[in-house]
Amino acid sequence: MKLRVVxxxxxxxxxxxxxxxxxxxxxxxxxxxxxxEVREVGDADPGRSVAVESRRLREAEPAxxxxxxxxDVEGEAWSSARFARFFGERMTYGGGDVAFLxxxxxxxxxxxxxxxxxxxxxxxxxxxxxxxxxxxxxxxYRALTILRGEPYHK
Numbered sequence: 253m254k255l256r257v258v259x260x261x262x263x264x265x266x267x268x269x270x271x272x273x274x275x276x277x278x279x280x281x282x283x284x285x286x287x288x289e290v291r292e293v294g295d296a297d298p299g300r301s302v303a304v305e306s307r308r309l310r311e312a313e314p315a316x317x318x319x320x321x322x323x324d325v326e327g328e329a330w331s332s333a334r335f336a337r338f339f340g341e342r343m344t345y346g347g348g349d350v351a352f353l354x355x356x357x358x359x360x361x362x363x364x365x366x367x368x369x370x371x372x373x374x375x376x377x378x379x380x381x382x383x384x385x386x387x388x389x390x391x392x393y394r395a396l397t398i399l400r401g402e403p404y405h406k
Contacts, residue, residue: 253342254349255285255392258313259385260305260356261292268382275389282396287385288312298358306361309353318349320368322360323384327371335391336398343399354385 290308397404
């Protein structure tokens with residue numbers, strides 16, 4: 253199983269770049285994981301930005317290539333233990349690759365969220381998308397340590 257984080261835009265904040273690189277390196281000790289960045293639109297019109305960025309995410313990770321997880325505030329809210337079970341089940345039963353779709357400042361368009369195999373919420377709170385990517389990578393790492401019974405998650 254391979255993981256991909258397909259995200260809109262580059263990480264701007266230095267703390268986010270540093271933390272994301274750290275967690276990505278940690279995740280790669282367990283499973284191959286890479287980050288794919290698609291260009292953000294930077295348009296003042298949120299509707300246009302979301303539409304174009306979501307199209308770019310679709311092109312970067314077409315349906316059927318992997319199990320697509322859309323990060324969406326309206327998605328399912330899981331505990332870290334439940335997230336670990338998700339990975340454990342996919343690894344045990346040969347579920348194939350997993351791609352996490354991370355929208356830009358305005359999120360994902362509703363159609364892309366519906367097309368995903370799973371809609372997952374990191375929180376009901378709103379986070380800057382730089383921080384959302386760091387939180388996702390940290391939770392992936394935490395889930396993998398839970399599966400291995402390692403002490404990080406406690």
